[in-house]
Amino acid sequence: MFGMCMYALIGTDSKSILAIFVNYVVLCLVIEMAMCYSASMSKLIKSKDRVADFGEVFTHEREVKAMCDLVKDETERIDSRVLEPACGDGNFLAEILNRKLSTVKFRYSKNHSDYEKYSIVAVSSIYGVELLEDNAQHCRDRLFGVWNEAYSRNMGKDTSDECREAARYIFHRNILCGDALSLLQKDGRPIIFSEWSLVAGIMFKRRDFELATMLEMQDLGTQGDLFLSSGSFDKEIGAYIPQPIIEYKPIEYWRVQCQIE
Ligand SMILES: C[S@@+](CC[C@H](N)C(=O)[O-])C[C@H]1O[C@@H](n2cnc3c(N)ncnc32)[C@H](O)[C@@H]1O
Numbered sequence: 001m002f003g004m005c006m007y008a009l010i011g012t013d014s015k016s017i018l019a020i021f022v023n024y025v026v027l028c029l030v031i032e033m034a035m036c037y038s039a040s041m042s043k044l045i046k047s048k049d050r051v052a053d054f055g056e057v058f059t060h061e062r063e064v065k066a067m068c069d070l071v072k073d074e075t076e077r078i079d080s081r082v083l084e085p086a087c088g089d090g091n092f093l094a095e096i097l098n099r100k101l102s103t104v105k106f107r108y109s110k111n112h113s114d115y116e117k118y119s120i121v122a123v124s125s126i127y128g129v130e131l132l133e134d135n136a137q138h139c140r141d142r143l144f145g146v147w148n149e150a151y152s153r154n155m156g157k158d159t160s161d162e163c164r165e166a167a168r169y170i171f172h173r174n175i176l177c178g179d180a181l182s183l184l185q186k187d188g189r190p191i192i193f194s195e196w197s198l199v200a201g202i203m204f205k206r207r208d209f210e211l212a213t214m215l216e217m218q219d220l221g222t223q224g225d226l227f228l229s230s231g232s233f234d235k236e237i238g239a240y241i242p243q244p245i246i247e248y249k250p251i252e253y254w255r256v257q258c259q260i261e
Helices: 002-009 014-044 048-054 061-069 072-076 091-108 112-124 133-158 161-174 211-219 253-258
Strands: 082-084 126-130 175-179 192-199 203-210 231-234 239-242
Touching: 061 072, 061 091, 072 091, 082 091, 091 112, 091 126, 091 133, 112 126, 112 133, 112 161, 112 192, 112 253, 126 133, 126 161, 133 161, 133 175, 161 175, 161 192, 161 253, 192 211, 203 211, 203 253
Parallel strands: 082 126, 126 175
Antiparallel strands: 192 203, 231 239
16 A cells, blocks of 8 residues: 555645545555445355345454443353354353353362362353354354363363364253254254263263253243243142153263263
């Protein structure tokens, strides 16, 4: 741009030199702003067809942060369960995972085994459904990257590949490729999520629930935890009793991937 200005200045009087210079500066600014806008839009859109067919327009980081701030306490609570039904490549889920991991670091950075355990609790609390397989896979990889980067930085030489496998497995179970309207996975099976609960210090208990049942129960008027509404109403105690479709024995949190499905 500077070169173009210099070229335009040759052979003109001083008044028009100033006018040309101002015009070029304004033109440069307009072109640069347009380039910035189109670069940021191109990050939010992959193709016109995908926008038309799937409504795929990603949310800018600024809006993601502002929206998460509306429910700040929940996004920072390590074990608050979050489900995004059209998660794309994970803009919201990555931000929430980052916030939860900051809380883990704040509370447990001095104790490596606690840091590891609660970072896996944070991982296990994040759920997503996404229609397109490439987005779903990108989302899993991205979330694993967020966790692994924080895990490696905080744990130094105390990291374990078995724990990394556990984190990968949980993301594989929690981020599903499916249709949030029909509540079916890509292969036609119902969407089934696993509830992971920390029991007896270092053990994780897994219980699987159908998303359709959980939403049905929620429609009947229950509130609160995603998994507590799945089941039938118990008149005697006046509450919904959760009924998983399958329950697993507790296992060390770093070995959840070893349980046979
Ligand atoms: C507007 S984008 C938002 C993505 C992400 N939540 C974000 O804010 O960056 C909508 C996403 O929903 C997905 N999608 C569209 N219909 C869906 C459906 N029925 N079930 C699940 N995901 C769906 C699209 O593939 C797309 O990735």
